[in-house]
Amino acid sequence: MARPLIVGAVLYDPKVSVIWEIIRDFFESQAQPIDVAFYGTYEEQVTALLDRTIDIAWNSPLAWLDAQRRSNNTCRAIAMRDTDCDRISYIVARRDGSVRTPADLRGRTLATGAIDSPQATLIPLGRLRRDGLVPGGDVTIKRFDVLVGKHGDHIGGERDAFECLRRGEAAASAMLDLNWETWIQDGTIDPQQFAIVAETDRFDHCVFTIREDLDAARVQGWLDALFAMRYDNPTHREMMDLEGLKAWLPGRTSGFGPLAAAVESERFFEVAKTV
Numbered sequence: 141m142a143r144p145l146i147v148g149a150v151l152y153d154p155k156v157s158v159i160w161e162i163i164r165d166f167f168e169s170q171a172q173p174i175d176v177a178f179y180g181t182y183e184e185q186v187t188a189l190l191d192r193t194i195d196i197a198w199n200s201p202l203a204w205l206d207a208q209r210r211s212n213n214t215c216r217a218i219a220m221r222d223t224d225c226d227r228i229s230y231i232v233a234r235r236d237g238s239v240r241t242p243a244d245l246r247g248r249t250l251a252t253g254a255i256d257s258p259q260a261t262l263i264p265l266g267r268l269r270r271d272g273l274v275p276g277g278d279v280t281i282k283r284f285d286v287l288v289g290k291h292g293d294h295i296g297g298e299r300d301a302f303e304c305l306r307r308g309e310a311a312a313s314a315m316l317d318l319n320w321e322t323w324i325q326d327g328t329i330d331p332q333q334f335a336i337v338a339e340t341d342r343f344d345h346c347v348f349t350i351r352e353d354l355d356a357a358r359v360q361g362w363l364d365a366l367f368a369m370r371y372d373n374p375t376h377r378e379m380m381d382l383e384g385l386k387a388w389l390p391g392r393t394s395g396f397g398p399l400a401a402a403v404e405s406e407r408f409f410e411v412a413k414t415v
Contacts, residue, residue, distance in 0.1 A: 144173040145362055148185045148194040151178045152293040155382055162379040170365035181289030182256075186210060189349065196362070199349045200291035201258045201399050202408075207349050209409065217347040217391030218359060219366055223318070223384050224345040225395060229259050230320050231267065231338040232305065232329075233312040242271040242338045244311075249280040251301035251310035256412065257292025258343070258399050260301060264314035266402035267340045275406070282310055295319060302329070312337065318384075344395025363390075 149160055160176045167174045177194050179185040182203035189197040190211055196218075199207060207215045231250070233239035239248065245268070253260030261283065265275045275281050282304060286296035298315050302323070305313040315323075320336070323329040348366075350359060369376045371386040380386060403409065 142358065144175045145196060145358060146175045146177055146194040148177050148179055148188055148197045150182055150185055150198070150200075150290055150293065151180065152287065152290040159379055159382050162382075166369065166376070166379070167362075167365050170368060172361050172365040174362070182206070182291050183289060189215075189351065192351070195350065195354055195358075197349045199347055200293060201343070201345050201347070201396055202256055202262070202291045202403070204347050204349055204393075204396065205400060205403055206409070211351070214352045215349050216352055217393050218350055219348040219363060219388055219391045220344065220346060221383065221385035222387045222389055224347065225389065225392075226342045227259065227345050228317045228342055229263050229267075229314055229340040230317060230336045231264060231312050231314055232302070232320065232334050233337045234305070235333055235335050237311065239311050239337055242268060242273060244337075245279045246273060247278070248311035249282050249309070250275075251282045251284065251304040251313040253283070253292045253295075253297035253301055253314065254285045254288050254290075255283055256288055256290075256408075257297060258402075259316040259345070260292050260295075260298040260314045262402040262406060262408060263340045263343055263398050265406055266398055267338060269402075269405055271338075299328075305334075341398045342395065343398040344392065347391050347393075 149156055164174055164176055182200050185197050186203050186207045188194045189207060239245060255261060268275050268279055273279050284297035284300035287294050292298060298319060301313040302315060304310045324331055366388050369388060371377055371380050
């Protein structure tokens with residue numbers, strides 16, 4: 141009998157271990173046993189994927205780009221959540237302030253998440269550049285480097301950036317569309333006081349990543365089990381709610397353009413080594 145495939149996941153929150161216990165039990169029931177390896181950072185996880193310690197990595201979008209960069213573009217994206225597709229980040233400002241467009245941020249401060257957050261730092265900085273503004277030059281960037289290495293999944297820095305805006309220490313802050321919606325629903329954001337003043341291009345988020353040489357039959361068996369999860373099944377729904385999805389979809393790479401452009405313009409992989 142073939143050994144279980146080993147899946148890597150980053151522990152950005154205690155719920156991650158609960159999620160993967162449920163997934164592991166489900167895969168066992170589908171006769172597709174897996175083992176799960178947890179990592180403290182995405183950089184460690186990418187290394188483990190490329191040195192064959194694990195077979196599949198549940199990667200952030202930045203970790204996907206890193207895996208491709210370090211493997212000479214020989215990795216494959218095989219699956220993602222429905223909620224990973226076509227995301228947007230917002231730049232948010234006070235309704236009673238003077239920021240109405242990105243151009244109004246010239247000479248002012250934008251609060252962002254951690255240096256390695258695609259949604260709350262890198263892609264929003266790319267939006268500034270698209271509007272002719274140089275981050276750190278035309279616009280002061282106040283970063284909240286919470287749990288660097290976890291690529292903003294924990295939203296801590298993103299939430300801190302908004303609190304910075306609320307306190308009046310920044311003219312605007314950056315956040316993911318899903319967080320904007322959640323924080324309005326839970327009362328964190330009062331939409332009568334704060335408004336979206338800019339949107340980024342649409343982008344994709346997390347993706348299951350494999351090396352191109354992983355046995356195709358084993359990959360297909362793993363995908364068949366993953367895609368057998370159904371949100372209308374109460375047993376599956378608990379995990380899917382925790383993980384924030386209603387369906388697993390085939391992986392795609394067409395939505396990583398905005399992040400790839402931002403990584404290049406911010407020289408992320410060069411700068412990150414010095415931070």
